[in-house]
Amino acid sequence: MNYKGSCHCGNVAFEAEGELDGAMSCNCSICQRKGSLMWFIPRDHLHLLTAEDDIATYTFNQHVIQHHFCPKCGIHPYGEGVDPEGNRMAAINIRCLEGVDLDSVPVQRFDGRAM
Template identity: 70%
Template sequence: MLYKGSCHCGNVKFEAEGNIEGLVACNCSICQRKGALMWFIPRTSLKLLTPEEDQATYVFNKHVIKHRFCPKCGIHTYGEGTDPKGNAMAAVNARVLEDIELEAFPVQHYDGRKL
Protein backbone atom coordinates (compact mmCIF):
# COMPACT_ATOMS: atom_id res chain seq x y z
CA MET A 1 0.00 0.00 0.00
CA LEU A 2 1.17 3.52 -0.74
CA TYR A 3 0.95 6.11 2.06
CA LYS A 4 1.47 9.86 1.83
CA GLY A 5 3.03 11.76 4.69
CA SER A 6 4.10 15.29 5.52
CA CYS A 7 5.07 17.65 8.27
CA HIS A 8 2.47 20.09 9.63
CA CYS A 9 3.26 22.96 7.26
CA GLY A 10 3.76 20.76 4.17
CA ASN A 11 7.39 21.74 3.66
CA VAL A 12 8.46 18.08 3.91
CA LYS A 13 6.40 15.55 1.92
CA PHE A 14 7.01 11.91 1.11
CA GLU A 15 5.46 8.62 0.06
CA ALA A 16 6.05 5.34 1.85
CA GLU A 17 5.20 1.95 0.42
CA GLY A 18 4.53 -1.22 2.35
CA ASN A 19 2.14 -2.88 4.76
CA ILE A 20 1.86 -1.55 8.27
CA GLU A 21 1.77 -4.61 10.50
CA GLY A 22 2.69 -2.79 13.67
CA LEU A 23 4.26 0.32 15.13
CA VAL A 24 7.05 0.87 17.64
CA ALA A 25 7.00 3.26 20.58
CA CYS A 26 10.48 3.84 22.00
CA ASN A 27 11.31 5.36 25.37
CA CYS A 28 14.81 6.65 24.56
CA SER A 29 15.56 10.28 25.38
CA ILE A 30 14.47 11.64 21.98
CA CYS A 31 11.55 9.33 21.13
CA GLN A 32 9.99 9.84 24.55
CA ARG A 33 9.94 13.58 23.91
CA LYS A 34 8.74 13.34 20.27
CA GLY A 35 5.97 10.86 20.95
CA ALA A 36 6.50 9.29 17.53
CA LEU A 37 5.05 5.91 16.58
CA MET A 38 7.53 4.40 14.16
CA TRP A 39 6.91 2.18 11.17
CA PHE A 40 10.11 0.56 9.92
CA ILE A 41 10.54 0.08 6.16
CA PRO A 42 13.48 -0.34 3.77
CA ARG A 43 14.87 3.09 2.86
CA THR A 44 14.15 2.29 -0.79
CA SER A 45 10.42 2.22 0.10
CA LEU A 46 10.53 5.88 1.14
CA LYS A 47 10.30 8.42 -1.69
CA LEU A 48 10.88 12.09 -0.92
CA LEU A 49 8.51 14.46 -2.73
CA THR A 50 10.37 17.58 -1.60
CA PRO A 51 14.10 18.21 -1.85
CA GLU A 52 16.25 16.72 0.89
CA GLU A 53 17.76 20.16 1.55
CA ASP A 54 14.30 21.31 2.75
CA GLN A 55 14.76 19.07 5.80
CA ALA A 56 16.84 19.36 8.92
CA THR A 57 18.76 16.52 10.54
CA TYR A 58 19.54 15.80 14.16
CA VAL A 59 21.97 13.14 15.37
CA PHE A 60 23.03 12.32 18.92
CA ASN A 61 24.63 9.62 21.05
CA LYS A 62 26.41 7.24 18.62
CA HIS A 63 25.41 9.31 15.55
CA VAL A 64 24.03 6.27 13.71
CA ILE A 65 20.45 7.51 13.19
CA LYS A 66 19.60 10.63 11.20
CA HIS A 67 16.44 12.09 12.74
CA ARG A 68 14.76 14.10 9.97
CA PHE A 69 12.41 16.97 10.68
CA CYS A 70 11.01 20.12 9.14
CA PRO A 71 13.07 23.24 9.92
CA LYS A 72 9.93 25.42 9.60
CA CYS A 73 7.32 23.66 11.76
CA GLY A 74 9.61 21.27 13.66
CA ILE A 75 7.64 18.09 13.00
CA HIS A 76 9.65 14.85 12.98
CA THR A 77 8.75 12.96 9.81
CA TYR A 78 11.16 10.01 9.72
CA GLY A 79 14.58 8.76 10.67
CA GLU A 80 17.26 6.95 8.69
CA GLY A 81 19.71 4.29 9.78
CA THR A 82 20.68 0.69 9.18
CA ASP A 83 19.30 -2.53 10.58
CA PRO A 84 21.56 -5.10 12.32
CA LYS A 85 22.33 -6.69 8.92
CA GLY A 86 23.49 -3.35 7.45
CA ASN A 87 20.42 -2.68 5.31
CA ALA A 88 19.37 0.96 4.90
CA MET A 89 16.12 1.53 6.80
CA ALA A 90 13.65 4.34 7.40
CA ALA A 91 11.64 4.77 10.59
CA VAL A 92 8.54 6.65 9.42
CA ASN A 93 6.61 8.57 12.05
CA ALA A 94 3.16 7.04 11.50
CA ARG A 95 1.58 10.10 13.13
CA VAL A 96 2.36 12.12 9.97
CA LEU A 97 0.75 9.66 7.53
CA GLU A 98 -2.52 10.65 5.86
CA ASP A 99 -5.76 8.73 6.26
CA ILE A 100 -4.75 6.07 8.78
CA GLU A 101 -6.27 5.11 12.10
CA LEU A 102 -3.36 4.63 14.49
CA GLU A 103 -5.56 2.63 16.86
CA ALA A 104 -5.89 -0.09 14.20
CA PHE A 105 -2.24 -1.14 14.59
CA PRO A 106 -0.56 -2.97 17.45
CA VAL A 107 2.17 -1.00 19.21
CA GLN A 108 5.33 -2.69 20.43
CA HIS A 109 7.13 -0.87 23.23
CA TYR A 110 10.91 -0.76 22.85
CA ASP A 111 13.18 0.00 25.80
CA GLY A 112 15.56 2.42 24.10
CA ARG A 113 16.73 3.80 27.45
CA LYS A 114 18.95 0.74 27.79
CA LEU A 115 20.99 1.56 24.68
Protein backbone atom coordinates in the same frame (compact mmCIF):
# COMPACT_ATOMS: atom_id res chain seq x y z
CA MET B 1 0.15 -0.24 0.03
CA ASN B 2 1.23 3.34 -0.62
CA TYR B 3 0.93 6.06 2.01
CA LYS B 4 1.37 9.82 1.76
CA GLY B 5 2.84 11.72 4.65
CA SER B 6 4.17 15.09 5.67
CA CYS B 7 5.10 17.37 8.51
CA HIS B 8 2.44 19.75 9.87
CA CYS B 9 3.09 22.59 7.42
CA GLY B 10 3.67 20.31 4.40
CA ASN B 11 7.24 21.49 3.81
CA VAL B 12 8.51 17.91 4.25
CA ALA B 13 6.42 15.52 2.16
CA PHE B 14 6.95 11.90 1.21
CA GLU B 15 5.39 8.65 0.08
CA ALA B 16 6.03 5.32 1.79
CA GLU B 17 5.20 1.86 0.55
CA GLY B 18 4.72 -1.30 2.54
CA GLU B 19 2.37 -3.18 4.83
CA LEU B 20 1.63 -1.13 7.94
CA ASP B 21 1.13 -4.04 10.31
CA GLY B 22 2.68 -2.50 13.42
CA ALA B 23 4.66 0.36 14.90
CA MET B 24 7.18 0.86 17.66
CA SER B 25 7.10 3.23 20.60
CA CYS B 26 10.57 3.89 22.02
CA ASN B 27 11.43 5.42 25.37
CA CYS B 28 14.91 6.72 24.51
CA SER B 29 15.63 10.35 25.35
CA ILE B 30 14.52 11.74 21.97
CA CYS B 31 11.63 9.41 21.11
CA GLN B 32 10.04 9.90 24.52
CA ARG B 33 9.99 13.65 23.93
CA LYS B 34 8.77 13.41 20.30
CA GLY B 35 6.06 10.84 20.93
CA SER B 36 6.61 9.23 17.55
CA LEU B 37 5.19 5.87 16.55
CA MET B 38 7.76 4.41 14.18
CA TRP B 39 7.12 2.05 11.26
CA PHE B 40 10.29 0.57 9.77
CA ILE B 41 10.60 0.05 6.02
CA PRO B 42 13.52 -0.40 3.62
CA ARG B 43 14.94 3.03 2.75
CA ASP B 44 14.19 2.54 -0.94
CA HIS B 45 10.47 2.30 -0.03
CA LEU B 46 10.55 5.92 1.15
CA HIS B 47 10.19 8.44 -1.68
CA LEU B 48 10.84 12.05 -0.75
CA LEU B 49 8.69 14.67 -2.44
CA THR B 50 10.79 17.40 -0.84
CA ALA B 51 14.34 18.38 -1.71
CA GLU B 52 16.75 17.02 0.90
CA ASP B 53 18.14 20.54 1.33
CA ASP B 54 14.75 21.54 2.78
CA ILE B 55 14.96 18.92 5.56
CA ALA B 56 16.87 19.38 8.81
CA THR B 57 18.67 16.52 10.55
CA TYR B 58 19.59 15.83 14.16
CA THR B 59 21.90 13.09 15.41
CA PHE B 60 23.00 12.33 18.95
CA ASN B 61 24.71 9.69 21.09
CA GLN B 62 26.43 7.32 18.63
CA HIS B 63 25.27 9.36 15.58
CA VAL B 64 23.98 6.29 13.74
CA ILE B 65 20.36 7.46 13.27
CA GLN B 66 19.53 10.59 11.32
CA HIS B 67 16.39 12.10 12.87
CA HIS B 68 14.88 14.25 10.10
CA PHE B 69 12.55 17.13 10.84
CA CYS B 70 11.00 20.19 9.26
CA PRO B 71 12.95 23.39 9.97
CA LYS B 72 9.70 25.41 9.65
CA CYS B 73 7.18 23.58 11.87
CA GLY B 74 9.52 21.28 13.81
CA ILE B 75 7.67 18.01 13.17
CA HIS B 76 9.77 14.81 12.86
CA PRO B 77 8.17 12.73 10.07
CA TYR B 78 10.93 10.15 9.58
CA GLY B 79 14.44 9.02 10.39
CA GLU B 80 17.09 6.95 8.66
CA GLY B 81 19.63 4.37 9.74
CA VAL B 82 20.69 0.79 9.16
CA ASP B 83 19.34 -2.43 10.65
CA PRO B 84 21.60 -4.96 12.43
CA GLU B 85 22.33 -6.64 9.07
CA GLY B 86 23.51 -3.36 7.52
CA ASN B 87 20.43 -2.69 5.36
CA ARG B 88 19.41 0.96 4.93
CA MET B 89 16.10 1.57 6.71
CA ALA B 90 13.62 4.39 7.15
CA ALA B 91 11.64 4.87 10.35
CA ILE B 92 8.36 6.54 9.40
CA ASN B 93 6.42 8.39 12.08
CA ILE B 94 2.95 6.97 11.40
CA ARG B 95 1.42 10.00 13.13
CA CYS B 96 2.49 11.90 9.97
CA LEU B 97 0.72 9.55 7.52
CA GLU B 98 -2.58 10.56 5.92
CA GLY B 99 -5.68 8.46 6.59
CA VAL B 100 -4.19 6.05 9.14
CA ASP B 101 -6.38 4.98 12.07
CA LEU B 102 -3.72 4.96 14.80
CA ASP B 103 -5.90 2.89 17.14
CA SER B 104 -5.94 0.04 14.60
CA VAL B 105 -2.12 -0.26 14.45
CA PRO B 106 -0.54 -2.59 17.03
CA VAL B 107 2.25 -0.81 18.92
CA GLN B 108 5.26 -2.63 20.33
CA ARG B 109 7.21 -1.00 23.15
CA PHE B 110 11.01 -0.76 22.83
CA ASP B 111 13.32 0.04 25.74
CA GLY B 112 15.70 2.39 23.95
CA ARG B 113 16.62 3.97 27.27
CA ALA B 114 18.47 0.76 28.18
CA MET B 115 20.77 0.95 25.14
